[in-house]
Amino acid sequence: MATQTSEQKSAGLDKNNKYDRQLRLWGDHGQSSLETAKVCLVNATATGTEILKNLILPGIGSFTIVDSQKVVGEDVGNNFFLTVDSVGKSRAQVATELLSELNEDVSGDFLEENVDDLLEKNPAFFTSFTTVIATHLPERTLLNLSKVLWEKNVPLLVCRCYGVIGYLRVVVREHTIIESHPDNSHEDLRLDRPFQGLKEYCDSLDLESMNKKDHSHTPWLVLIYKYLQFWQQENGERLPNNYKEKNALKELIKQGVRKNAEGVPEEEENFDEAIKNVNSSxxxxxxxxxxKALFSDPACLDLNIESKNFWVLMRALKEFTENEGNGQLPVRGVIPDMxxxxxxxxxxxSVYREQAAADATAVAEHVHALLHSIGRDEPLHPDKNRKPGTITDDEVKTFCRNSAFLTVVRCRSLEEEYCPETANLEELSRHVVEEEEEGSTEGDETVLYIMLRAADRFFSEYNHYPGAYDNTMEADIPRLKSCMNKLLHDWGFSSTIKDDYVQEMCRFGASELHTVSAFMGGVAAQEVIKILTGQFVPINNTFIYNAQKQNSTTLKL
Known part of the structure; x- marks a missing residue:
């Protein structure tokens, strides 16, 4: 068996120290996913380099910048990763060199080529990456890139900063999440349906015969179990389901506190904890x-040799729930401190862990049978883990432990969003501010999205963004308003948008403000990390930020 050298151990310790905080968030397996990720950035704008910075620091595997532009004065003014000395040089090369200095573990490369030419000559170039990030692309180019990536199920993240507007769009055909890390979730204690091991353990403890120390150190979970039995003897085999009934159970627990010789209740913290946890447990x-909805998903019901591991596991979980689980998911196997x-x-x-292990073993049996049925079974390794390409026992355990929080995100394609016939007009119309609503701020961020789309239409007609040149500012205002009205007409909207928005868009001139880029760089990198690690739930699908008012909204377009 191979052994680690002292240098390898030292390198491992250094990496653990270096990435300590993020390892606590997404664990070794999440970090491993990051370190094998290949990220492509299209255009090294201020926003693009800010996103990459926030991916390079936590240690993505590699990045490639595709950008045909040379560095100009405007770039130096708003891009932290470009210097005056780099004016006239390849923007992709300079940004790659400076960004690579942030983390020696990450390899960087660049390609000084026009995106349209690359899409025409070698579209497969983009599908070789784990994720593609696009910034400041014209609408036509963006749609072409999105179509190529959508067909191969390669996640695309579109991000742009336009004056005080920040825009983010996640485009992923299907993203499955096992470890969603919900903010609020109930502990999986099964006090309403105690499994055999829990019953046997709790019944083996006799509160009446315990000495003082043991009585005050019996876990509160056991106390609730026992006094719930007393309550159910009078009220039937059900849980207390209202304020009065839960208070009655609390009173029963309170009466169980031992009293001293003078009849004064002893201080027993475990009983206080039991009373406190009645409502939540x-x-x-x-x-x-x-x-349940995922159990009925066609991807779960109709497995084939190309099915993702997630859906094989989901089908196995469904079969377990309907059979060994008696209508319940596997026990999570974690209890709170007490x-x-x-x-x-x-x-x-140990009681909970053993039940969780038994449930995971049962799910694993279903997994192995399913893999065999679709032609993906392979012999076991000596360590009892499955070969790559199938499903390991550790994957099954992780899936079972998180089975109550499984999530699938399916975004709409950009083609669907940009086509008037398939656009989500209901979502847009709910937020649009009509001009008559003087002083109303409701829906401002959605109006900003509409203005961005109008600016893109303006670019396709005039080959520059509104207000980009001082000598065209006055002429661009009515032109942009005309583009906006055409867009609203295509959508069938009777609403109008205030002229103030049109004038502001022209005043922005498609400029990037570094403060807005820095903020959006953090937001976008966070979403990329969610996708790369398969942990936490990414947005579905559009995020708009108004830096002037420091407001934001999420839309499903």
């Missing part, structure tokens, strides 16, 4: 509606 164990002596806390923890 007594909830009905059920399969979330989102997971006042208890180490021995009994570890015993209780």
């Amino acid at each position: 007594l909830h009905k164990t059920s399969v979330p509606s989102e997971v 006042t208890a002596d180490s021995e009994r806390y570890i015993q209780l923890q």
Whole structure:
């Protein structure tokens, strides 16, 4: 068996120290996904380099910048990663060199070529990347790039800063998330449907015969289980489901606190914890509606040799739930911290872990059978893990542990969004501000999206963005208004947009402000990391930021 050298161990420790904080967020497997990712940035604008900076620092595997532009004075004024000395040089090359200095673990490359030419000659170039980030692309080019990536299911992230407007669009055909890390979730304690191991352990503890120390160090979860049994003897095999009934259970627990010789209740913190946790721990164990919907998804029901591991696991989970699980998902196997002596806390923890392991084993059996049925089964390694390309036992355990929080994000394509016949007009019309609503601020961020689309239409007609040249400013205002009205007409909107928005767009002149780019760089990089690691839930699908008012909105367009 191969052993690590002292240099390899030292390098591993250094990397753990270097990435300590992010490892706590997404773990070793999430970091590994980052370190194998290949990211392509189209155009080294201020926004683009800010996004890359926030991906290079946490350690993506490699990046490639595609940009045919030379560095000009405007770039130096708003791009932190370009200098005066670089004016006239390749923007892709200079940005690559400076960004590469941020992290020696990340390799950088560049291609000084026009995106349209590259799409025409070698569209497969873009599909070789894990993720593509596009900034400051004309609408026609963006749609061509998006179509190529959509067909190969390569995630595309579109980001731009236009004056005080920040825009982000995530374009991914299907993104499956196992570790969604929900902010608020109930503990999986199963007090309403205790499994056999939990019953046996709790029933083995006799509160009446315990000495003082053991009585005050019995885990609160056991206390709730026992006093719930007393409550159910009078009220039937159900959970307390209203304020009055839960208070009655709390009173039962309170009466269980031992009293001293003078009849004064002892200080028993575990009983206080039990009373405090009655409301949060007594909830009905059920399969979330989102997971039920995934059970009925065609991708889950109709497996084939090309099916993602996620959908094979989902089908196995469905079969487990309908059979061994008796209508329930696998036990998560995690319990909260609580006042208890180490021995009994570890015993209780082991009860949940053993049940979780047994459930995961049952799910794994379904996985192996499904892999065989679709022709993807392979012999086991000596370490009992499956070969790459199938599904490892560790993957099954992770899936089971997070089975209540599984999520699938399916974005609409840019073609669907940009075509008037398939555009999500209901979402847009709900937010558009009509000119008569004087002083109203509702929907401002959506109006900014409309103005960005109008500016793109302006560019396609006049080959420059409105207000980009001082000598055309006055003429560009009515032109932009005309483009905006045509866009609204194509959508069938009777609403109009205030002239103030049109004038502001012309005043912006498609300029990038570094402060806005820095903010959007952080937002966009966060979404890229979600996609690369397969953890946390990315937006679906559009984010608009108004830097002037520091407001933002998310739209599903």
